Amino acid sequence: MNCQKSIVISNKEICSGVFEMVIEDKCIAEKAAAGQFLHLKPVESNEVLLRRPISIHRLDREKALITLLYQLKGKGTVGLSKIAVNEYIDIIGPIGKGFPIESEKRCAIVGGGIGIAPLMQLTADLKAFGKPISCDAYLGFRSDVYKLEEFSMLCDKTHVATEDGSFGEKGYITDIFAGNLHKYDVIYTCGPKIMMSKIKELCSTKKLKCYVSLEEKMGCGVGACLVCVCKTKAGDGDSWHHSKVCCDGPVFDAEEVLLND
């Protein structure tokens, strides 16, 4: 595991409340994979004590650049947004199990809001893999949309829905996705829990492989403190145990996790 200070190359607002940060770090860029995350210290002071987990949005392994996409939520993300270009940011990472790529498959990614963040590098990897892998994107937003062009460049077809209908279809992206279910073998999803539950349900009716990227509040971020748990199936029947999102995930096989309690 690494823990170091890396330099911030750019950090700008790309749409109201959503920021894109580019970090240069050879070590991280070399090791990182789609679906992993970085555990960042957003402000030096003890006032915001904990690190914040942010997914790897995009990797440029050659140039050693890592791009993050994050939404302002509270003190931590606001702190992140205030880091100036050429300043250093304290990072543990890359952490966690990323998205597995299954070859010769028709894939779809389903992202909700800022949940699209980890899916970008995944689509890039799928595209780089080339035929016979294909990938369509299903992106849902409340109102403001972002990153559509990049996704459409990397995907075969990009579907967009907004809850208020201000862009693309009006409604939930899950509904659009539901109609096209039969077209895919593997689904990757990240977004609000309720959306992921819905996708998981849809996939299980058709026995499609589905990977979910979970979020849970974190302490150490490295597997030592046990605060970031989710329920995963243990053996047969209803038995489960608590797995750590930070190191057993954040990406899980949807069939393995219990999302609804």
Added chain:
Amino acid sequence: MNCQKSIVISNKEICSGVFEMVIEDKCIAEKAAAGQFLHLKPVESNEVLLRRPISIHRLDREKALITLLYQLKGKGTVGLSKIAVNEYIDIIGPIGKGFPIESEKRCAIVGGGIGIAPLMQLTADLKAFGKPISCDAYLGFRSDVYKLEEFSMLCDKTHVATEDGSFGEKGYITDIFAGNLHKYDVIYTCGPKIMMSKIKELCSTKKLKCYVSLEEKMGCGVGACLVCVCKTKAGDGDSWHHSKVCCDGPVFDAEEVLLND
């Protein structure tokens, strides 16, 4: 009392670990007097919770400028030193009782280290008052000296001592001052407690008027919390009571305060 955000015009290191900050604020500049202080919030975060008291070093009432001189000591002063030009700083002030000017007197100021800070505006005021007031400066430092030129421009004669002899006389400024005691009517002093005690003692042997500017850790800075106390004489004999340095001082008649316990 005022509490406002004022703009920082400059903030630079003038000698190792000593900074000068210039603030523009009409309201403060108009009201402030030599010997008063500002209660500053050095960093926004709760991590450095309390404000920090810093004396008014220099006032330009016309241009509405207030200059502060401060030495790095801990988190608060380091925080102050990081405030960039054109940023705002949160200020309560001006606060406290400043130095009284007694007309037609021969004055001396005796400053030790960063204790010279509040004495600068005093000497400027004394000079502005003009004849028959005269003022000599006695400045003691450990090793590095600063602000000598400005003092020498405002004072009739400026004496300097360093403990390591790297500039001026080698030794304590109190010793040099002791030899010239007979030349003065009023003494103003600020610096380490031990130095002020010594000056007080010298003055009392000759029945010279002596004003000391005290330091004590502060909470509210406005007289409400009672944490910043010093002992002051109460009536005759040994009886005393606790006065508040923030609002009953920071400048006290040396005869009125008990410095040694």
Added chain:
Amino acid sequence: MINTSTNLAGIKMKSPVITASGTFGFGREYGSFYDLSLLGGITVKGLTLKPREGNKAPRIAEASASILNSVGLQNPGIEVFLDEELPFLRQYDTAVIANIAGNTIDEYCEMAERLGSSVDGIELNISCPNVKEGGVAFGTKSQSVYEITKSVKRHSCVPLIVKLSPNVTDITEIAAAAQEAGADALSLINTLLGMAIDVHTQRPMLANNVGGLSGPAVKPVALRMVWQVCGAVKIPVIGMGGISTWEDAVEFILAGASSIAVGTASFIDPFAPVRITEGIVQYMEKYGYSCIDDFRGKLKVF
């Protein structure tokens, strides 16, 4: 229309926001920043029968998101309060609560009697960690809390608020004892006992060696205690301990507090109590609450 008024065991206040004892003097200083009538109430500096000079300086030290203080009840005594400070406070339309501390139960009773009905409420300080006699000694055992409350209650003609110490194993037990003895309300928390050391001088940072911890750092403990106490007693509770934003205040009200007090926060931002009051109003507007009871105690526990 939004109505923030609170009736705290008979003390009528136009807002639930009070200033905490010892952090607001007798109101004069902060009265030069804003109109004190904006406050629901003012709890004055802890009073004793005779004037007290308190502990030696240094009396304050900073810690992470907190301060330690060891003032030790410096105050001009109850007579000076009544003669010089109370008339000043009475110019304002705000409730005045007298915080009292004594060395013996008799002293507490005598003070309550001297105060008569000149103030709107009496806060029994049996939780000051900074004095040897009295103070916290009374506040950590149910039996002595019961006794002192019962005695003072007989001598007070205004609502009696008992201020609890957080330095106890089971705060609900102490709270129940105070209620049982006739307390009209409770306030909590007083400061946690803490310490800081200068590693270079190798001396405590406070001349009193230890002191009372307050400020944002203590909020989680204070909130937990207020929630526990509100679930254990029927009398109203003034919640305090680290409140510095309106969100903090709302947390305490959701946990069941009828009023909240702002202490240390005023040192950092003199306008804190006013800003917190404004924030509560905005919260009520946002969620359509017309009075404090609309959301008081409405915490949805898991």
Added chain:
Amino acid sequence: MINTSTNLAGIKMKSPVITASGTFGFGREYGSFYDLSLLGGITVKGLTLKPREGNKAPRIAEASASILNSVGLQNPGIEVFLDEELPFLRQYDTAVIANIAGNTIDEYCEMAERLGSSVDGIELNISCPNVKEGGVAFGTKSQSVYEITKSVKRHSCVPLIVKLSPNVTDITEIAAAAQEAGADALSLINTLLGMAIDVHTQRPMLANNVGGLSGPAVKPVALRMVWQVCGAVKIPVIGMGGISTWEDAVEFILAGASSIAVGTASFIDPFAPVRITEGIVQYMEKYGYSCIDDFRGKLKVF
């Protein structure tokens, strides 16, 4: 030559810096950052007889300079520890302390027996605020602390450390009871019980409603308790609670602690225990101390 070694009631450690239970897992994770042999000792995650899944998530919330946790003793059980985790830890030259928690005194005793002399010390966790049975219930009354300590002591063949809860009125009384019952050392503090509320959802931030407060915010309380306890007992004390810099560590040692433990600080800086160790060495160099006892307990009180 500077010698940081410590003999904690027979447990030999090359430095006074230990990692606190529950914040360091079984060492594997932080072992990928640095060589665990750099540590004086490792206290492992609280163990129970049978595997436990712990409480529901969310199990952590951030507060001012602190965190609240409600893990609730999730652990693989003592057998898995002995079979899979301990062998890993034994690769390193560092003391291993097993933190144990049970529902009954018998469970504690059984665990002590199972551990035998496979570990260097046993830390009796009678102060976990996050479990219903056992845990803190044992730790807040002198009588029960005495009983459990006495019983477990009979079953342990390695030094027995009793970990105290700070959620008590008089920590010295509890400490004395543990000493009286035969504890070889004490460790304090465990977490303070706290709470945080989301004002928008109006729910507690933790699914367990309340949780244990740790981190810089609790340091003043921890330090005061360690100082009080060191003055009240003769057995050595492991000081902890909010230690995140070497200065913090030195404060605890000046107050009398023989060793110190680093908890929450590792989450923020994985290297914290190592940096703290280095800082202590530099402090000793600066002031010419050759061993820890040269400055341990040397606080000059006012």
